[in-house]
Amino acid sequence: MLANYATHPGGSRGRLYPEDESAFREPFQRDRDRIIHSSAFRRLKHKTQVFVEHEGDYFRTRLTHSIEVAQVARTIAGALGLNSHLTEAVALAHDLGHTPFGHTGEDALDAMMAPFGGFDHNAQALKIVTSLERHYAEWDGLNLTWETLEGIAKHNGPVVGDLPPALAEYNARHDLELHTHASAEAQAAALADDIAYNNHDLHDGLRAGLFDMDEIAELPIIGPAIAEVDATYPGLDAGRRRHEALRRVFGVMVEDVLTTSQALLVDAAPQSVEEVRVLDHAVIRFSPALWADLKVIREFLFTRMYRAPSVVAMRARVTHVVEDLFAHYRAVPSDLPGEWRAEIEAATSDRRLARLVADYIAGMTDRFALQEHKRLGLGG
Template identity: 55%
Template structure:
C-alpha cells in the first residue's frame, strides 16, 4: 500500500494538512500539527481530569486498583495508537478521539447515564456522546476567544461517529436513533460545521472505537476476577477464554492466581489486536480505499474483528453482563447510585439555587431550561462529589454500599 514516504501515513489516513480545520480560525502552531493540538487540548481539559474520579463498574471506594474512567481512557488510547501504527494511520488523531471518547460520561458509570436519561425523557433524553460534543464545543470555558476546545472537524466527527453514521443518505436517523431522533445538540452543531452525519468516520476514529471494545473485554475480566465477582473456573464457560487458560497452564504450570489473571488479560488483548490488524488490512484492501473520502463512503466499518473474534467478543460480553454487571453486589450499588442521581436532579430542578450561582444562572425560567442546567451540572460531577452533594441535600449518612 503506497503512502506518503515523508510521514509514514497510508493514503487513506487522515491528514492534518488537508483538514477543513476548526470552527474558529486560529494561527497554526510552529511545533505541532492540528491533530496534536487537539489531543493536547483534550488532555488539559477539566472534563478529562474529572475522569479520574468517575466510575467504570465499581464505585471509587471499592478499591484503588480498580479502573476509573481515566485509567480506562488511557488504556483505550494505548490500544488505539497501536492499531494506528500498524495500519499506518494518523496516530495523533487516533489518540485524540480515544482520549475524548468518554468525556461526556456521568458519575456512576452507565447507571448514572441511564438515570439521567430517564430524568430527561421529556426533554430529549441524555446521551453521553452528545454531551461530550457539547463539552468540547460549548461547556469548557478556558480560552479567551471561544467556548469549548475548538477542535478540528475530524476530531469532532470521531467523537460523534466513532460507532458509525447517525443518519442515512436521506438524512433519516439510523436504527439506534430512530425512536428518539438524533440528539438536538449534535444536529445544532452540525448546522454550524458539518459533521457529515451520514458518512463513516475516519479509520482513526474506527480504531479508537474498537480499542474501546477490546479494553472493556480484557479489563473487565481483570477487574471482575480480582474483585471475586466470578472465578477462573466460571469464565472457562467462554470457549475463547478457556483456550487461553489452557495455554497458560501448559506453559506455566502451578502459576499463582494473580499472575494467571494478568497473563489471561494480556493474551485477550494480544489476540484481539492482532486480529483487528489482519482483518482491517483485508477490509481496506477489498474496499480499494486510497483516500479518506473512500473510507467515509465505504458503506461499512473497515476497522473490525474477524467473524471468529467477533463471536468471542460477543461471548465475553454476554458472560460479563450476567456475571459482573448484574452481580448482586454491583446491582445493589447501581440501585443506590440511581437514587442519588434522580434525587439530585429533582432537587436542582425544584430549586436551581441549590446549584452554584453560575449554574443556577443557566437554569432559566422554563422547566426545560431548568432540567438541562441540572443535567449538565450532574453530568460533570465525579462520583465522590455527587455522593457528597446528595448527603448535603438529603442524608448525611448516605452511602452506596
C-alpha cells in the same frame, strides 16, 4: 508514513474558530493536548466504569480506561498506517460525556431527561468540547479540529434518525456529516474501546471475586489462553496466571482487528479519507468469528458482573442519588454553583432548565455526587 486512506494533517478541514496553527505540533496533536488539559478529562479519575469509584484502588476508572483505550488505539493506528495523533485524541475524548456512576448514572439521567430529549454520553462529550469547557478568551469549548469532532460524534458509525439534542444543536452550525462513517482513525478508537473494556472488565470482575478463573476457562478465547499459560508455566501463582492469560486474550483481540482491517482496506482500496467515509461499511472491525466469541463473553459478564447482586444493589443506590439530585436542582436551582446561576436565570423554558441541570450533574464525579447528595440532605 501515512497511508493514502489516513487523515493527513495538511488536509484538515480546520477549526470552527480560525486560529494560527503551531509551528511544531500538527493540528491533531494540539487537539490531544487540549483534551488532556481539560477539566472534564481530569474529572474522569473519579468516575467509574462498573464499580463506584471509592470501592477499591485497583478497579478501573474512566480515566484509566481512557488511557488504556488510547494505548490500544495508537497500536492499531501505527500498524495500519493511520494518523496516531488523531486516533489518540478521539480515544482520550470518547468518555468525556459520561455521568457519575458509569452506565447506571447515564441510564438514570436519560430517564429523568426523557421528556426533554433524553441524555446521550457521546452527544454530551461533543457538548463538553464545543461549549461546556470555558477557559479560552475567544471561544467556548476547546476549538478542536473538524476531524476530531467528527470522531467524537460518530466513532461508532453513522448517526441517523432522531439526533440527541446536543448533537443536533452543534451539527446545525458546524456540519459533521453525521450520515457517513467517521475516519479510519475514529473507527480504530472505537474498536480500541471494545478491546479495552472486554479485557479490563474480566480483570476487575476476577479481582472483585464475582467469578473465578475456572469459570471463565469455559469461555471462548479465554479458555485457550489459560491452557497455554498452564502448559508454559505450570504451577504459576494466581496473580501472574491471571495476568498472563488476560494479556493473551488482549493480544488475540488486537491481532484479529489488525488482520481483519488490513483485508478490508485492501478489498475496498480507499485512496483518501473521504473514500473511507462514503463506504457502506466500517473498515476497522473484528472478524465475524471473533465478534461471535466476544458476544459469548459479554453475555457471561452481563450475568455474572453487571447483574451480580452486589452490583445491582449499588446500581439501585446510585440511581436514587442521580434522581434526587435532578429533582432537587430543578426545584431549587439557586442551590447550583454561582457560575451556573446566570444561565439558570436566563433559562426561558422548563426544557432549558432541565438541560442545564443535566449538564451540571453529568459533570460530577462519583464522590462529588455522593457528597452533594449528603450535603443537601436528600434521600431521607
